[in-house]
Amino acid sequence: MKRVWIVFSLIWLVSCSAPQDESSTVKSLSQDQLESVPNWARDAIWYQIFPERFYNGDSTNDPRKKDIIGSYPGTIPSNWATTPWTWQWHAEDPWMEELAGTKDFMGNPVQSLNQKVQMRRYGGDLAGVLAKLDYLEELGINAIYFNPLNDAPSLHKYDARNWRHIDRNFGPDPDGDAALIAGENPAEAETWVFTSADSLFLKVIEELHKRDIRLILDYSWNHTGVHFWAWQDILKNQAQSDYADWYWVQSYDNPETDSNEFAYNGWFSLPELPEIKDTPYVDHTKIVSPFEGQVQSEAVREHIFTISRRWLDPNGDGDPSDGVDGFRLDVAAEMPLGFWREYRREVRKVNPEAYLIGEVWWKEWPDDLIDPQPYLQGDIFDGVMNYRWFRSTRKYVMAAPDSMSAQAYADSINAYFSSADEAHGKAWMNMSASHDAPRLATTMFNRNAYKVGTGRDNFQYRIHKPDAAARKRQELFLWMQFTMPGAPQIYNGDEMGMWGEDDPGNRKPLIWPEFEFEAERNYPFVEDLKYDIPRFDTSLFELYQELIAMRRNEPIWACGQLEFVTPEGDSKLLIYRRIYGNDTNTVVINNSQYPQHFDWTQKTLEGYSLWSDEALSQKFFFEQRKQIPPLSCFFYSGAQQE
Numbered sequence: 001m002k003r004v005w006i007v008f009s010l011i012w013l014v015s016c017s018a019p020q021d022e023s024s025t026v027k028s029l030s031q032d033q034l035e036s037v038p039n040w041a042r043d044a045i046w047y048q049i050f051p052e053r054f055y056n057g058d059s060t061n062d063p064r065k066k067d068i069i070g071s072y073p074g075t076i077p078s079n080w081a082t083t084p085w086t087w088q089w090h091a092e093d094p095w096m097e098e099l100a101g102t103k104d105f106m107g108n109p110v111q112s113l114n115q116k117v118q119m120r121r122y123g124g125d126l127a128g129v130l131a132k133l134d135y136l137e138e139l140g141i142n143a144i145y146f147n148p149l150n151d152a153p154s155l156h157k158y159d160a161r162n163w164r165h166i167d168r169n170f171g172p173d174p175d176g177d178a179a180l181i182a183g184e185n186p187a188e189a190e191t192w193v194f195t196s197a198d199s200l201f202l203k204v205i206e207e208l209h210k211r212d213i214r215l216i217l218d219y220s221w222n223h224t225g226v227h228f229w230a231w232q233d234i235l236k237n238q239a240q241s242d243y244a245d246w247y248w249v250q251s252y253d254n255p256e257t258d259s260n261e262f263a264y265n266g267w268f269s270l271p272e273l274p275e276i277k278d279t280p281y282v283d284h285t286k287i288v289s290p291f292e293g294q295v296q297s298e299a300v301r302e303h304i305f306t307i308s309r310r311w312l313d314p315n316g317d318g319d320p321s322d323g324v325d326g327f328r329l330d331v332a333a334e335m336p337l338g339f340w341r342e343y344r345r346e347v348r349k350v351n352p353e354a355y356l357i358g359e360v361w362w363k364e365w366p367d368d369l370i371d372p373q374p375y376l377q378g379d380i381f382d383g384v385m386n387y388r389w390f391r392s393t394r395k396y397v398m399a400a401p402d403s404m405s406a407q408a409y410a411d412s413i414n415a416y417f418s419s420a421d422e423a424h425g426k427a428w429m430n431m432s433a434s435h436d437a438p439r440l441a442t443t444m445f446n447r448n449a450y451k452v453g454t455g456r457d458n459f460q461y462r463i464h465k466p467d468a469a470a471r472k473r474q475e476l477f478l479w480m481q482f483t484m485p486g487a488p489q490i491y492n493g494d495e496m497g498m499w500g501e502d503d504p505g506n507r508k509p510l511i512w513p514e515f516e517f518e519a520e521r522n523y524p525f526v527e528d529l530k531y532d533i534p535r536f537d538t539s540l541f542e543l544y545q546e547l548i549a550m551r552r553n554e555p556i557w558a559c560g561q562l563e564f565v566t567p568e569g570d571s572k573l574l575i576y577r578r579i580y581g582n583d584t585n586t587v588v589i590n591n592s593q594y595p596q597h598f599d600w601t602q603k604t605l606e607g608y609s610l611w612s613d614e615a616l617s618q619k620f621f622f623e624q625r626k627q628i629p630p631l632s633c634f635f636y637s638g639a640q641q642e
Helices: 029-034 093-099 113-119 126-131 133-139 174-182 196-210 229-240 298-312 338-348 387-398 406-417 421-425 468-483 538-553 612-625
Strands: 002-006 044-051 145-147 216-220 250-251 326-329 355-358 362-364 381-386 487-491 561-567 573-580 582-589 630-637
Touching: 002 126, 029 338, 093 326, 126 133, 126 196, 133 538, 174 196, 196 216, 216 355, 298 338, 326 338, 381 387, 381 630, 387 406, 387 468, 406 561, 406 573, 468 538, 468 582, 468 630, 487 538
Parallel strands: 044 145, 044 487, 145 216, 216 326, 326 355, 355 381
Antiparallel strands: 002 561, 561 573, 573 582, 582 630
């Protein structure tokens, strides 16, 4: 006998509908156009680009001191300069010495290297994206999620100076763009122009669409930076500002006193990220749960909608084919549901095929993740960043302190899919790593609990090049990611073999094969130093290519029903089927250190090994000895005989 768990026995259909006609435009929005999940998102292979660290295609637009005013930690050394792309990550830049003794926005002394590297800039830009389009096409991805491109002083761009323009240093003429922006009235859209950076981004959209690659933009409507134009007006005019109701200002300065009484809420108490005001007030620093409400100011809501329309249909002709294909919404659970419902309506009026994905992550760190069910009812998002899938998959693959058996893993995945219907379950983004989490290779190298003790001067956390065992577990993870329902996501550089701990180590410049990087010290804090040389990993890149091609060429992986099957009395083998019409693929994974017995026979066996040099020996194990080798994965197609 065997135990069987079935995901979506009534909901998860065995077929995928044909893509909708994307050439049509609409003047009014039907209920179906509002609620439908775009079919293209189901088939997406997401590639996440962190622009400042992707590729420097134009050194003439590199950031200068005046471009980064207002970014962390707040003090800019007199000899500050951009960092060479191949610089040894753990070596201090010459200008870092001047930061000693300064304090950051929170009043904390700037001491560690991890604090100082937040001021590094490498010059990644949109010209760099255009220069690497052939690489992305060769990899095989068909969808890009850009971290924020909006104009901002930081390396991450979540501290917007304005939302309406592409960052001045991502385009060819930073000073010219700054002058154009200064000549606009930011509150009046009719005065807005397209800067040179904006125009280059339109070129990026055009070139990606020519290659049948979709793209979405990352925005944080929850907060701005301190140099955002409306916030600057509040600082100048206090309670008399026209934008006083835009932000959570607790008290204004009393000019009759010597002290400054001005106080406000920053996102997660960070003063450099003043928070947009929504009602009711919810303290998100303690617990985050979906909540009803609305962004208070109608003016800020309309400002957000106008910017979204601007990038969905840049020339405003009613045809969104020249615009972005949707948005990734930052810290989505920290904004009210009522706002997101209105936002969806406004976006879908412009493009009924636009994809909206929310960052719905922690309910209460470090143990509780948010159930995204309230966001996946057809009126808010099409998908979420599926951190729940990642955490469970890591627990199974890693044998970490909070490890999962095969049965527990199956139960958890089934529970996650129960919070979404068929369309949303296909379209959420199954995470592997990101700018907010350790790189996949590094998380497979450290057996800590998820997102606990993941670097940042934690001397016990291994931040050097992962070993062969970590590589095999990474490959097992990838096999599961590309054969499970939900769109796979790749964080730029993981396919190159990059490693790195949580922020800032996950934001190193990408190790393109044409570069020779300086040797990287394993740990900068100990005497017995060892060195690793960051180098493009061709064999890993080819594995990603193979998995992407398999996913894209065989509809069963994106469309099929999921069914977990575990032999009685076994806790090591994870077995699941994907069923699509008359076709069945079965995946068998052994994540243990020992061979596992497997006594079924197959009508049709296609032995696929993640390690091609071991394929024949592993197939012998499978067919003759009825065993799955350690840390190994096979899939076979066709019905099985019992």
